[in-house]
Amino acid sequence: MSGVSRRKLLGLGAAGVAAAGASVAGARMLLDEPAPMPVSAVSALDSVAFYGEHQAGIATPAQDRLHFAAFDVITTKRSELDALLQEWTAAAARMTQGQEAGTFGAVGGVPEAPPDDTGEALGLPASGLTLTIGFGASLFDGRFGLAGRKPAALRELPRFPGDALLPELSGGDLCVQACANDPQVAVHAIRNLARIGFGRVSARYSQLGFGRTSSTSRTQATPRNLMGFKDGTANLKLEDTAMLRDHLWVAEKDGPAWMRGGTYLVTRKIRMHIETWDRTSLAEQEAIFGRDKGEGAPLGLAKEFDEPDFAKKGPDGAPLIGEVAHVRLAHPSSNGGARLLRRGYNYVDGSDGLGRLDAGLFFMSYQRDPHRQFVPVQRALAKNDVLNEYIKHISSGLFAIPPGVRDGGDYWGRALFA
Amino acid sequence: MSGVSRRKLLGLGAAGVAAAGASVAGARMLLDEPAPMPVSAVSALDSVAFYGEHQAGIATPAQDRLHFAAFDVITTKRSELDALLQEWTAAAARMTQGQEAGTFGAVGGVPEAPPDDTGEALGLPASGLTLTIGFGASLFDGRFGLAGRKPAALRELPRFPGDALLPELSGGDLCVQACANDPQVAVHAIRNLARIGFGRVSARYSQLGFGRTSSTSRTQATPRNLMGFKDGTANLKLEDTAMLRDHLWVAEKDGPAWMRGGTYLVTRKIRMHIETWDRTSLAEQEAIFGRDKGEGAPLGLAKEFDEPDFAKKGPDGAPLIGEVAHVRLAHPSSNGGARLLRRGYNYVDGSDGLGRLDAGLFFMSYQRDPHRQFVPVQRALAKNDVLNEYIKHISSGLFAIPPGVRDGGDYWGRALFA
Numbered sequence: 001m002s003g004v005s006r007r008k009l010l011g012l013g014a015a016g017v018a019a020a021g022a023s024v025a026g027a028r029m030l031l032d033e034p035a036p037m038p039v040s041a042v043s044a045l046d047s048v049a050f051y052g053e054h055q056a057g058i059a060t061p062a063q064d065r066l067h068f069a070a071f072d073v074i075t076t077k078r079s080e081l082d083a084l085l086q087e088w089t090a091a092a093a094r095m096t097q098g099q100e101a102g103t104f105g106a107v108g109g110v111p112e113a114p115p116d117d118t119g120e121a122l123g124l125p126a127s128g129l130t131l132t133i134g135f136g137a138s139l140f141d142g143r144f145g146l147a148g149r150k151p152a153a154l155r156e157l158p159r160f161p162g163d164a165l166l167p168e169l170s171g172g173d174l175c176v177q178a179c180a181n182d183p184q185v186a187v188h189a190i191r192n193l194a195r196i197g198f199g200r201v202s203a204r205y206s207q208l209g210f211g212r213t214s215s216t217s218r219t220q221a222t223p224r225n226l227m228g229f230k231d232g233t234a235n236l237k238l239e240d241t242a243m244l245r246d247h248l249w250v251a252e253k254d255g256p257a258w259m260r261g262g263t264y265l266v267t268r269k270i271r272m273h274i275e276t277w278d279r280t281s282l283a284e285q286e287a288i289f290g291r292d293k294g295e296g297a298p299l300g301l302a303k304e305f306d307e308p309d310f311a312k313k314g315p316d317g318a319p320l321i322g323e324v325a326h327v328r329l330a331h332p333s334s335n336g337g338a339r340l341l342r343r344g345y346n347y348v349d350g351s352d353g354l355g356r357l358d359a360g361l362f363f364m365s366y367q368r369d370p371h372r373q374f375v376p377v378q379r380a381l382a383k384n385d386v387l388n389e390y391i392k393h394i395s396s397g398l399f400a401i402p403p404g405v406r407d408g409g410d411y412w413g414r415a416l417f418a
Numbered sequence: 419m420s421g422v423s424r425r426k427l428l429g430l431g432a433a434g435v436a437a438a439g440a441s442v443a444g445a446r447m448l449l450d451e452p453a454p455m456p457v458s459a460v461s462a463l464d465s466v467a468f469y470g471e472h473q474a475g476i477a478t479p480a481q482d483r484l485h486f487a488a489f490d491v492i493t494t495k496r497s498e499l500d501a502l503l504q505e506w507t508a509a510a511a512r513m514t515q516g517q518e519a520g521t522f523g524a525v526g527g528v529p530e531a532p533p534d535d536t537g538e539a540l541g542l543p544a545s546g547l548t549l550t551i552g553f554g555a556s557l558f559d560g561r562f563g564l565a566g567r568k569p570a571a572l573r574e575l576p577r578f579p580g581d582a583l584l585p586e587l588s589g590g591d592l593c594v595q596a597c598a599n600d601p602q603v604a605v606h607a608i609r610n611l612a613r614i615g616f617g618r619v620s621a622r623y624s625q626l627g628f629g630r631t632s633s634t635s636r637t638q639a640t641p642r643n644l645m646g647f648k649d650g651t652a653n654l655k656l657e658d659t660a661m662l663r664d665h666l667w668v669a670e671k672d673g674p675a676w677m678r679g680g681t682y683l684v685t686r687k688i689r690m691h692i693e694t695w696d697r698t699s700l701a702e703q704e705a706i707f708g709r710d711k712g713e714g715a716p717l718g719l720a721k722e723f724d725e726p727d728f729a730k731k732g733p734d735g736a737p738l739i740g741e742v743a744h745v746r747l748a749h750p751s752s753n754g755g756a757r758l759l760r761r762g763y764n765y766v767d768g769s770d771g772l773g774r775l776d777a778g779l780f781f782m783s784y785q786r787d788p789h790r791q792f793v794p795v796q797r798a799l800a801k802n803d804v805l806n807e808y809i810k811h812i813s814s815g816l817f818a819i820p821p822g823v824r825d826g827g828d829y830w831g832r833a834l835f836a
Binding site for chain 2: 067069072110111112113114115117118119120121122123168182183184187190191194195198202203204205206207208210211221224225226227228229274275278279280281282283285286293294346348349350351353355356357359
């Protein structure tokens, strides 16, 4: 099965696969009843290019599902870590194109050996899978001779008021963000990277998410978070290349050289007390967000994308958008122009044993400098946001996201290890 | 927003909505770029009828996502429980048709009151949502005067060898299975039922699942479980109405009368040691299942749906399908003809803190009599199945699934409380 893409197993050509809007369950139905479908350039079934100046999965239209994993490196040998990153890159290049993780496939190769793909994604299309790697501060602690190459921007985040961080769900030497439109495809990818890394890395924590809570493209509608509000209206969008240059991608002058074209990822697992939220009045919910719940318009305005008018006052003389409304606190004008590319997901981890859903937001933001962008925004929110009564930050991560892999000879982190 | 379906919010008519294969991310894309699409009778976006002889979500083509919840009843008043079931039925009838949980909608009604829908599914189509209720044995313990109405088939399951059941993840007075092609829609439904039940029920445990691991219709391809094998090839299918009559639906003679047209649900959360499995050779994996991994054919045969030939021997004189191969142990011919309608889902609950994915199968099977169908199959598997080295049953549930709601005047369990 060497080199055979899952797409080809389906008997589908590269161009004619996708209906506008066809998706995952769609893929499954395709398996059952192949039918002529209209052609679309980008569909939820298609593959996303792996090679490029930047890693995919950042300024890529946000897929609908997440499997995020943080790993501890357990080998102490730099050469083994370096080799692992090369193997991971090769597997990622294959899996993102709808192929199996290994060149022999799950079902070919040697019966006496374990399969080099676990097989549960056989027959499924690429489903927009992207795999994005990051390096945590602890990777630069001296074990691998990388201490001198640690970016200044990777220094520890400050403690924010109200933080209730669980160490076992925070940090990590490496992280991999798998996003796809089918959770089975995202889970398959993380699992096979963990399998390949056996004996060299160990999964520290991982998180499934659904219902992307931000749009990263103007072609996407703004989705709703588990508080029922549209979220991330003011997000950086991939079409705004000048904004991405200024706020997202690391420039040469930012240093170090190996990070040029990269970015930084902040993760925060934010538990929501949704049962309490659900007993709050609509008026209070809208005042807390500073937007109306249905349309998502800033209070006092009509449309979601209307620019908030923070000066506008109601009949009582008070600002329609309160001084501590979420939309005001998080707005670039309140934070020295700081902007983020948010790429978070809703999560539900079952129930908490106390009769409540264990649910919330796995927040992820990409930015050029977390200390100048994420930190001031989060500081303002942690100090003043009335939402804090309904949420709790329980994990935190900060990762340097290296630039993209240029071609088949390049690999994740090559410039770091060079 | 009274009576407005989410579908209508999208500006989509009832008939012309769905592409063959269009799905969830598809729904989101529709929001962004409405485009003419081919018509299909059943799509992943459509609604499933709520009223009928049987509850939906059983002999319904298996959707791709699950949110299952078990509840403890915390009120001791029969009238409050009866009222809750009426309120739940009304909300379920609405939500399964793509409407909000309450008649005032999330964003209409009274600003001073909490919204009567939590809002996170606003703008999403029905997505095939089904809501299926069940009653656990503990509901008949005397608190509600129901002891005399407990079905004999609801008696406790025996303990099986190797069971490692966690009481806090087992049992429950009530259960609701929410299946949909969008997890946000399934989560929204369970959450709003929990919200409506505040003060009367408390969530005992809940479970998200993805990648249906069985087909319940001949129009569906057989999906793969997290061991990478096709699962549920021999499942009961909705097209086989005579088989469903014999093996699925409770008949009048089975008693009690209120269960006629109902069925019984067994749930088992089965943790898989996937890292160990992934280091097992392909030949060993295939011997354990008794099927080949790629096609899913019984060993010695060519095609998935070929009937296993348990007598066929290899060159060494031993049966090609071993005496303890999973396919042999689970086959009706080994279990007095017992058949199940399986409707389970893969799950990944993150990592386990020991470097392993916390993953497996949330097994669900529907059958006319669990003690004559599920029990003999599970007894054979628990005793002999080599798979037991790779799995652990950590939760168990048994629920009486009442018949369908006939019309707007009927409700879940009316015949039980009458």
